[in-house]
């Protein structure tokens with residue numbers, strides 16, 4: 001855009017009519033043309049259970065919204081997607097359904113997922129190039145062939161080629177790990193629906209384990225605890241809010257004293273009521289899902305070949321995904337494994353940033369994605 005403006009200020013850039021100035025003008029014209037009509041703006045997508053993020057080459061992350069779709073069942077149309085639809089979760093009348101099309105990291109409701117992806121891609125792809133984009137989509141490493149195909153088909157909305165990248169590989173690239181080098185690194189991506197533990201080396205996954213327990217299970221455990229211990233029912237969003245504000249995985253005397261007021265429905269009276277919940281008391285409530293995550297890390301470490309295990313001991317374990325933001329989770333994993341644990345700088349952005357880096361540095365990093373199975377020619381649909 002800057003070049004475009006300069007071109008319209010001939011007084012500053014093109015004071016004389018010499019041959020040189022003409023050449024400058026020509027080359028400027030070409031670059032303006034290329035920038036305005038970039039042949040293709042490529043797109044990286046982290047299609048997560050909880051959040052979908054979109055990266056556009058040359059622009060960075062352009063969208064981060066919840067993976068939620070609100071459908072009008074009577075008219076069969078999509079009412080809202082993303083942030084707007086998330087506000088409707090648990091608050092819809094009979095004819096409207098707010099759904100999360102992904103469960104456990106894979107597409108559960110194909111139509112809703114396609115609607116969501118279409119809307120998101122259009123949002124993120126304004127000012128698109130004349131060629132349909134190349135798409136790099138992160139998928140959990142444990143998914144089956146059928147699930148891969150479902151993701152690929154949903155991704156084919158207006159793309160010229162769809163590449164799938166294992167989420168742990170993308171997360172590791174996004175977290176700044178040297179994945180293409182001959183050293184072992186361990187990444188643990190704790191998302192909404194799945195936790196993926198992977199050991200990577202030379203751009204590939206040496207071994208990985210995926211458990212369908214992650215951030216959402218931690219919120220669910222809070223809901224179960226409130227019901228059992230306090231006879232209180234709260235919605236999905238309130239449980240998540242409690243987790244974010246006072247949830248913690250490892251003892252911390254000062255933080256454990258903190259508390260918050262929680263509003264919900266009292267099971268016995270059926271009436272709304274408020275209780276005060278202490279951070280320290282909540283830890284026991286979320287211990288079970290945290291244990292499943294820790295066990296997955298331990299099992300993967302046990303299976304790791306010795307040379308790579310030595311690298312991991314040297315370099316530590318890297319945590320990514322929104323679940324890495326649960327207070328004290330790195331201390332817990334470190335305490336249980338005896339290995340230093342880092343939390344990535346922006347854990348929620350690692351996968352999409354990794355997809356983005358692959359697009360920006362396609363020649364070098366192309367080998368970390370699948371070969372395209374479906375190549376559509378030329379202009380977008």
Ligand SMILES: Nc1ncnc2c1ncn2[C@@H]1O[C@H](COP(=O)(O)OP(=O)(O)OP(=O)(O)O)[C@@H](O)[C@H]1O
Nearest residue numbers: 048049050051191192193194215216321322323325
């Ligand atoms: N500050 C926070 N503290 C604790 N948990 C958080 C925080 N922010 C987000 N989360 C949790 O992170 C999870 C979402 O993480 P993320 O966006 O990485 O998942 P996702 O990529 O959509 O899911 P998946 O990778 O399983 O498909 C949710 O369970 C959310 O509650």
Ligand SMILES: [Mg+2]
Nearest residue numbers: 048191321351
């Ligand atoms: Mg994820």
